[in-house]
Amino acid sequence: MRVLLVEDDRMIAAATEQALRDATYAVDCVGDGGSAQLAVNTQQYDLVLLDLGLPRLDGFHVLRHLRDNKIDTPVLIVTARDALEDRIRGLDAGADDYIIKPFEMDELLARMRAVLRRHGGSGSPVLSNGEIGLDPASREMNFEGVAQRLSAREFSLMQSLMLRPGAILSRQDLEDRIYGWNEEVESNAVEYLIHSIRKKFGNHIIKNVRGLGWMVSKEK
Ligand code: CA
Numbered sequence: 001m002r003v004l005l006v007e008d009d010r011m012i013a014a015a016t017e018q019a020l021r022d023a024t025y026a027v028d029c030v031g032d033g034g035s036a037q038l039a040v041n042t043q044q045y046d047l048v049l050l051d052l053g054l055p056r057l058d059g060f061h062v063l064r065h066l067r068d069n070k071i072d073t074p075v076l077i078v079t080a081r082d083a084l085e086d087r088i089r090g091l092d093a094g095a096d097d098y099i100i101k102p103f104e105m106d107e108l109l110a111r112m113r114a115v116l117r118r119h120g121g122s123g124s125p126v127l128s129n130g131e132i133g134l135d136p137a138s139r140e141m142n143f144e145g146v147a148q149r150l151s152a153r154e155f156s157l158m159q160s161l162m163l164r165p166g167a168i169l170s171r172q173d174l175e176d177r178i179y180g181w182n183e184e185v186e187s188n189a190v191e192y193l194i195h196s197i198r199k200k201f202g203n204h205i206i207k208n209v210r211g212l213g214w215m216v217s218k219e220k
Contacts, residue, residue, distance in 0.1 A: 001026065001046045003046065005029045005049045006031075007029070007031065007051045007078070008051060008053075012101070013031065017029050019109070020049075021180075024139070024155050024156045026177060028043065028045075028180050028181045032055045033057025034056055034057050036048075036050070040065070040066055040071055047074050047115065047116060048066070049075075049108075050062060050063065060089065063077070064094075067093065067094040074096040074116065076096060077091075077097075077098045078098070080100070096118070097115050113136050127159065127163065129218065130217075130219045131144070131217060132205065134162050154193055156178045157190070162216060166217065170213040174214070175189070
């Protein structure tokens with residue numbers, strides 16, 4: 001899951017970025033509205049975490065830019081406690097939810113999961129294709145009687161596949177979903193993750209499509 005964090009307060013940005021990484025998200029961080037617009041034009045995100053009070057172009061501009069350009073990435077806005085009007089304006093402009101500063105990281109992560117779940121069209125917290133069950137809150141995966149907690153990267157890879165059962169994801173697709181801008185990616189990182197997941201759950205949990213990439217089975 002790749003997240004764009006738009007926040008001009010460096011302290012909040014650093015703390016949030018770390019918490020998101022710890023929670024297995026790939027995070028790109030920008031500090032103003034113009035950079036945010038550039039980022040969403042060039043990279044596909046699963047979620048945008050958007051502070052409204054930003055230098056130069058504010059968060060409302062970024063939100064409008066997204067929706068005017070038919071980019072339907074879910075947006076979680078971050079606002080001040082007393083800014084009721086901003087929250088209403090943000091939701092009406094196409095934001096999916098909001099969180100009030102100062103916030104607890106656990107609440108932020110839970111709201112992000114809820115927004116992503118609704119956006120994926122599923123009310124259930126557990127991702128499932130009928131064979132594999134993957135719980136984003138605990139990072140536990142179930143497959144053919146085996147239940148194990150995944151590492152952060154393993155979870156990130158499985159989540160990318162499980163959000164599109166039956167779709168083939170290339171190495172590049174997977175790297176984009178697992179790693180942010182500033183993270184170095186080893187050339188065989190994706191293969192290594194797949195190998196370690198197969199070791200725990202069996203080879204056929206992830207299918208190879210020769211020359212194209214990998215997939216999990218479509219719901220039966
Ligand atoms: Ca701000």
